[in-house]
Amino acid sequence: MAINNRHEAPLALTPGEPAGIGPDLTVRLAQQARSQPLVAVCEPKLLAARAERLGLPLQIETFHTPGRATREPGHISVLPVPLPVPAVPGRLNTANAPYVLETLRQAASGCLDGRFSALVTAPLHKGVINDAGTPFTGHTEFLAELTGGTPVMMLACPGLRVALATTHLPLRSVSEAITMDSLTAVMRILHHDLIQRFGIAQPRILVCGLNPHAGEGGHLGMEEIEVIGPVLQRLRDAGMELTGPLPADTLFTPRHLERADAVLAMYHDQGLPVLKHLGFGRAVNITLGLPIIRTSVDHGTALDLAGTDRADMGSLLAAIDCAAGMTQLAVPDYP
DSSP, X not given: OOOTTGGGXXXXXXXXXXXXXXXXXXXXXXXXOOSSOEEEEEOHHHXXXXXXXXXXXXXXXXXOSSOOOOOSTTEEEXXXXXXXXXXXXXXXXXXXXXXXXXXXXXXXXXXXXXXXXXXXXXXXXXXXXXXXXXXXXXXXXXXXXXXXXXXXXXXXXXXXXXXXXXXXXXXXXXXXXXXXXXXXXXXXXXXXXXXXXXOOSSOEEEEEOSSGGGGGGGTTOSHIIIIIHHHHHHHHHTTOEEEEEEOHHHHSSHHHHXXXXXXXXXXXXXXXXXXXXXXXXXXXXXXXXXXXXXXXXXXXXXXXXXXXXXXXXXXXXHHHHHHHHHHHXXXXXXX
């Protein structure tokens, strides 16, 4: 779907779980002058109530299409989505779970039709959505269903990008999920988006093995020999610059990372603990493989901090900056 002048449209921001810190961060963001226009997709009364609780001034302006989003400190543009039940900071309520999903639907729709240039998401709470009766594994998978994309999850912080071959799976399911077809698709999306959305002409990608010591020649598992290695060789033959499969416990060392633009880990907790240790609070969650640009924070809802004005804004600001930068580079058509 081609969209003209995507970079001129405002960013969409979904504040996520209404009982969490997302509304706090949104209100605090509104206090700053912003170079990038931004629209919060949420319940206006939620932001007004949280601003009052935090003791911060907030002027809410309803966003109309076509129209401009405010950048003035103390003001915020909002695309209204009704909240069924008033949110209490720190207290989850299953009645509000459908609201969270509706904000994502409207924001994603706006990105697809060109009203928004990109989507930035604050944290939601997967448990309360599932408790409300909607099977839900996360933002990444839900947005893929909405947009028709093939999602690849990547987190980035200064000095490191880590993408994932699988996302939110129990460990016992990881091996069977890594097939030649699935790994090939992930590698191609990662390579494509590093070029088109990050401006890296010839991406250098390090690839983790699945097993300890990358299988140790088959003594600790055959996935590297039967699946990962053959896929990487085929893609090298097609022109990609790939190194691996490497043991994960030595891949994340300076001598390897200084020659890489990104790392592909085989599963969630293989790569992300390293990245979050390096850059927590400054890291950005990026969904590759979608026909829209989507970034998110690297933390959860922090229910204990909701309404206290103690939540760290670093990751949200990084997610906004990353999304804004990607809009300037990204091509609107996805293969």
